[in-house]
Amino acid sequence: MVTDSQNLSKSIDDLCGADDNVSSACRSLADVILAKNEKVYISLALAHQYLDGKYSDETVLDALWALTAYPINLLKVYYEFIDDDCLEPLTPKQVSEAVENKGLPHPQTGEMLEDFEDYVYLSFKSEHEL
Amino acid sequence: MSQNLSDVKDLWGDDRYQDFISHQAVGSFREFIQYLYKEMDRAISNVEENKHYLFRSGEDLITAFIVTFLKGCKIMAEHDSNSNGNPDIKVEWYDYTWLAEAKIVNSNYEAMEGWRQLVNRYSSGSPKQRTGGVLLYLLDGKTTETMKSWREYLSDAENVELHIEECRLNQLCFFSQHENEVSGLYHCIRHMPVNLTFKPTDKSARSSKKHNAN
Numbered sequence: 001m002v003t004d005s006q007n008l009s010k011s012i013d014d015l016c017g018a019d020d021n022v023s024s025a026c027r028s029l030a031d032v033i034l035a036k037n038e039k040v041y042i043s044l045a046l047a048h049q050y051l052d053g054k055y056s057d058e059t060v061l062d063a064l065w066a067l068t069a070y071p072i073n074l075l076k077v078y079y080e081f082i083d084d085d086c087l088e089p090l091t092p093k094q095v096s097e098a099v100e101n102k103g104l105p106h107p108q109t110g111e112m113l114e115d116f117e118d119y120v121y122l123s124f125k126s127e128h129e130l
Numbered sequence: 131m132s133q134n135l136s137d138v139k140d141l142w143g144d145d146r147y148q149d150f151i152s153h154q155a156v157g158s159f160r161e162f163i164q165y166l167y168k169e170m171d172r173a174i175s176n177v178e179e180n181k182h183y184l185f186r187s188g189e190d191l192i193t194a195f196i197v198t199f200l201k202g203c204k205i206m207a208e209h210d211s212n213s214n215g216n217p218d219i220k221v222e223w224y225d226y227t228w229l230a231e232a233k234i235v236n237s238n239y240e241a242m243e244g245w246r247q248l249v250n251r252y253s254s255g256s257p258k259q260r261t262g263g264v265l266l267y268l269l270d271g272k273t274t275e276t277m278k279s280w281r282e283y284l285s286d287a288e289n290v291e292l293h294i295e296e297c298r299l300n301q302l303c304f305f306s307q308h309e310n311e312v313s314g315l316y317h318c319i320r321h322m323p324v325n326l327t328f329k330p331t332d333k334s335a336r337s338s339k340k341h342n343a344n
Binding site: 011014015016017018043044045057058061065066068069070071077092093095096099116117118119120121122123 | 133134135136138139141142147148150151152153154155157198201202204205206208222223224
């Protein structure tokens with residue numbers, strides 16, 4: 001994980017350099033995460049709040065993605081399956097396999113769901129307490 | 131408000147959504163390499179879709195185009211960075227380094243120079259630098275024929291014992307494995323064609339040619 005500001009800034013430029021908006025959103029989010037002295041959970045909506053609603057959904061998601069990537073590694077993706085009766089975390093591998101196979105077994109009943117993407121929610125959490 | 135995957139897919143479109151999902155699932159160097167090769171193939175398709183702009187632009191610009199694409203997939207890629215000289219592409223993932231050399235190829239000799247530069251100069255062949263790629267930029271000819279000829283030429287090279295393997299991800303590519311001269315470890319190189327042949331024969335191209343000749 002890169003935490004010193006010079007290297008962090010370079011890494012953000014490297015991974016988002018082609019898009020100034022993404023770089024700028026990424027930098028602001030990194031500042032918020034590093035300023036908090038506790039584990040952070042960030043949804044897209046919360047990221048928008050941190051960024052004062054200045055960027056589009058697409059830009060903010062792209063910035064969050066960059067923060068999960070090597071060498072930045074400030075965040076990890078966090079998936080949850082949520083329906084009326086069930087709330088279960090899913091690993092990135094389970095989700096990737098489900099996307100590839102176009103189906104996810106329901107975490108409790110095992111029933112194969114083709115529309116699983118409607119029930120899998122994503123947010124991000126900081127990898128370590130900072 | 132939480133975001134479900136359907137929302138993300140609608141927002142990003144299929145390709146980018148799948149890139150994100152695959153990237154998040156990478157947990158080992160082997161998985162990273164699979165992700166890299168998938169994205170490399172998409173970058174190459176992108177170059178080929180834009181060959182009318184790129185076919186005369188030279189090696190560096192084409193390589194820079196590929197590197198920019200890889201960065202967009204959140205891959206730490208650099209163009210012309212330092213590693214015992216300046217390999218055309220350097221990709222880093224934690225302690226691992228993947229290097230590639232790109233060549234505009236008019237003959238197998240040029241491709242061989244690229245391969246030799248990569249495996250004997252830039253790459254140390256150390257345990258975390260044992261994979262790489264050769265990008266062959268073709269300005270003329272059929273990809274399958276060029277790759278067949280290159281594969282045979284490489285297999286027959288003197289003083290190198292090579293093992294060739296098909297690429298399951300892309301039938302136009304292949305892998306070569308050889309023993310690194312310095313480390314003695316096996317070194318695995320993916321050979322990737324980028325066909326930039328651009329010879330339109332439609333009416334507009336014919337009149338443009340005529341106009342240029344005058």
